[in-house]
Amino acid sequence: MTLLETERAAVSALRRGTEPRRRGPGPAGYLFVAGYAILLLAFGVFPTGYSFYLALTNDQGQFTGLNQFVKVAQDYRFVPAFTHMLVYLVMWLVVLVVLVVLVAVVLRSRVRPGTSALFRFLYYIPGALAGVASVLVWLFMLDPDVSPVSWLLNSMGMHSFAAVLTPGNLPLILMLIAFWTGAGGWMVVMYGALNNIPDEVLEAARMDGAGPWRTAWHIQIPMIRQWIVYMTIMAFATGTQLFVEPQLLQTASLGRVSPTWSPNQLAYVYAFQQGDFNGAAAISVFLLALGLLAAGLLVARSNLFKLDEK
Numbered sequence: 001m002t003l004l005e006t007e008r009a010a011v012s013a014l015r016r017g018t019e020p021r022r023r024g025p026g027p028a029g030y031l032f033v034a035g036y037a038i039l040l041l042a043f044g045v046f047p048t049g050y051s052f053y054l055a056l057t058n059d060q061g062q063f064t065g066l067n068q069f070v071k072v073a074q075d076y077r078f079v080p081a082f083t084h085m086l087v088y089l090v091m092w093l094v095v096l097v098v099l100v101v102l103v104a105v106v107l108r109s110r111v112r113p114g115t116s117a118l119f120r121f122l123y124y125i126p127g128a129l130a131g132v133a134s135v136l137v138w139l140f141m142l143d144p145d146v147s148p149v150s151w152l153l154n155s156m157g158m159h160s161f162a163a164v165l166t167p168g169n170l171p172l173i174l175m176l177i178a179f180w181t182g183a184g185g186w187m188v189v190m191y192g193a194l195n196n197i198p199d200e201v202l203e204a205a206r207m208d209g210a211g212p213w214r215t216a217w218h219i220q221i222p223m224i225r226q227w228i229v230y231m232t233i234m235a236f237a238t239g240t241q242l243f244v245e246p247q248l249l250q251t252a253s254l255g256r257v258s259p260t261w262s263p264n265q266l267a268y269v270y271a272f273q274q275g276d277f278n279g280a281a282a283i284s285v286f287l288l289a290l291g292l293l294a295a296g297l298l299v300a301r302s303n304l305f306k307l308d309e310k
Helices: 003-015 026-054 067-073 078-110 113-128 131-142 152-155 168-193 199-207 212-223 225-240 243-254 261-272 277-302
Strands: none
Touching: 003 199, 026 067, 067 152, 067 277, 078 168, 078 212, 078 225, 078 243, 078 261, 131 168, 131 243, 152 277, 168 225, 168 243, 199 212, 212 225, 243 261, 261 277
């Protein structure tokens, strides 16, 4: 049956007051998502449930209520670890959202398509590196003795590797590492979201006298708001899992960086140095609750999952 005959059959059916028959859901869709569902259960749902079990019991499996949470919250390392993480998160999220959206808008509006494709490829390259490799690159960049930007470090009064890795500099250093490795991929995503804006809308804005920046602020950014919120949620979740970067910096600095700088490092110390898996699970539940709270607030305020009305 040709396309024209199909359209005629559909119109004829509607005129008779009936709808064309539609195929019901087949097994292909279930098979398509089965792999992800199995992995989600095996590496997401079940470990989370087991963490709750450990957090609510002791090492003998006896129910202890909130005792594990109280114990870790009273640890003198708990508040500094979460404070470090929150300072890093604020810096990371602000820089990520502002610069990623800004660069994506500039690439979409002010750069020719061929040139923008080259820039997007270059931005994405650092994201292809694993976290450990990225930290090693930055260890080289931050050592004034071998860094190609040693002149910049020396001008800032950092004449040694130890001076660079002072506790006050760590949030900034970790933010730079995270931005260098993760921002490029999000620039590609935001560029794609901007491409979904109809050209007619942008042309109407230009005809009304809106310049590039007014168009970006009043039209482009509001129309990709849901993508920006999604990026913020994912970046927040990634930031709360901070472990590899400060752990390697702690090793490279010969102990100048605290081994419990982030909550995940503190949980690692609880689990593998103190043998307290219940306390480590309680810290992980704290992180889960923080991530769910932040994601819930962003989703509720932004209507991220609101369906478009037809």
